[in-house]
Amino acid sequence: MAANPDTPLFNRTRQAREAEVMLNKLIDEFDDNPASMHYFYDLFRRLFIQGEKVAHPPGAQIGITCIQAPEELIRAVGAIPIRLCNGAYHYDQIGADLMPAKSCSLVKATLGRLHDHEQGVPRVGKLEAIINPSTCDQKKKAGVMMEELGYQVHDLEFPNVKESEPARIYWQRTVRELAVTLQRLTGRRVTRKNLNTAMARTRRAQMAFRALHNLRRKAPSLILGKDVFLITNAYFFDDLERWTSAVEALVAELKQRQQNGFNAAQKKAPRILFTGSPPVFPNLKLPLLIEEAGGVVVADETCSANRMLYDLPAVDEWRVNHMIDALADHYLKPCTCPIFTRNDDRRRRLLDLARDFAADGVVYQAFSGCQVYEMEQRSVARTLQEAGIPMLYVETDYSPDDMGQLSTRIEAFLESIKTRKRQARTQRA
Ligand code: SF4
Ligand code: SF4
Secondary structure: OEOOOOOOOHHHOHHHHHHHHHHHHHHHOOOOOOHHHHHHHHHHHHHHHOOOEOOOOOOOEEEEOOOOOOHHHHHHOOOEEEEOOOOOHHHHHHHOOOOOOOOOHHHHHHHHHHHHOOOOEOOOEOOOEEEEEOOOHHHHHHHHHHHHOOOOEEEEOOOOOOOOHHHHHHHHHHHHHHHHHHHHHHOOOOOHHHHHHHHHHHHHHHHHHHHHHHHOOOOOOOOOHHHHHHHHHHOOOOOHHHHHHHHHHHHHHHHHHHHOOOOOOOOOOOEEEEEEOOOEOOEOHHHHHHHHOOOEEEEEEOOOOHHHHOOOOOOOOOOHHHHHHHHHHHHHOOOOOOOOOOOHHHHHHHHHHHHHOOOOEEEEEEEOOOHHHHHHHHHHHHHHHHOOOOEEEEEEOOOHHHHHHHHHHHHHHHHHHHHHHHHHHHHHO
16 A cells, blocks of 8 residues: 555545544444454555555556446456445535535535545546446436546446346446447457456455355354445455455454354344445444444445345356346346335345344435435335334434434334344243
8 A cells, every 4th residue: 555645644634534533433432343354444544544545456447436337347457446435524515515405425425525636536546437327316417527527437327127128138238338438448358368357356255245244144243234334345445356365364253253152242232234325434323323322233235235245247158248248137137226116126135134134123224315215215114014124214414413313213223122022032931
């Protein structure tokens, strides 16, 4: 990692202070953090507080604004994907001058960060281009605004439905066009060999994540959710191989913890499934509040963690066009973002996760101004209620002002879960 010469006093900036406050809470307020987590704590400290830049092998840096941009194609042409989704309140406030007041904090903060540093994004440096999947309306419109800021933006046309064959074909064409754009940008062709290598590298990372994900099923819990969100957030920008090795080391440590009968959470801690608008560092306030209040986030259905890494591509024919089409399918079919017209798949996945991870309740985060997550909450609540799973719906943004009020609501929710479990035990006895 190299110091950022443009920002020698970065650690005194508002964004560094904001990151420091959150990171200190994530580390200091919990006993028994896994030793292997220090790789990630150190990474966040150096990037977000010291303003250092992640060292990557040489290659064009390509910004992506959503998980729907196929990273394997970017890696195949020797470029480095950097996810730009931002979680800083500081940048949210800058973005608020560019977008309507009632916009999603994530989109505002992403735009605010790009606006603030047209000469090079902190911790990232120069971006060769930005790939902007046309998913939700706010992301769509933000793409043009990024272009106005001087970035080269490639809009990746994303369908509104995922069940139909025409949508699938449309999306496959979009992804093939992306391959052409990437070839033009980097001067390197996508070949069977380099795409195969890129897919193998990503697959190793995904397998490491899956091992971690599966260990979260265990009771007692081996790791807290606040750490898992930090790990998956690091995937946005870290070197792929270093990230993978660090997760593999953590998995080995957690297996040892399991053998020792270790419990990372309090005895009888309510097990929470997290869904909705994605927690992005430093805005990890909701997972933090849940675990400060004695719950444990055992699984999630968010695009900053599980949805980003869990599903693996399935390739039947190893010819380059077929491989690209298989990648396109992989980025469309398992996607449970609420931008689609229907959300049957999202509700089914939530039920599966709640069952497989023995979740006692669900916390649903919707960023104020995110209409799609706000609109889906009723159908999700109904589905969960029918299955007997309580859900807490939280509308929030990046401001720290609602921490006290949220903390009270979360404590009450966890308490109601504990009461429910006590009553169920009494009835069984
Ligand atoms: S919430 Fe949906 S549109 Fe937004 S970044 Fe995540 S996957 Fe993309
Ligand atoms: S939280 Fe909502 S508005 Fe924000 S990026 Fe995701 S889908 Fe778009």
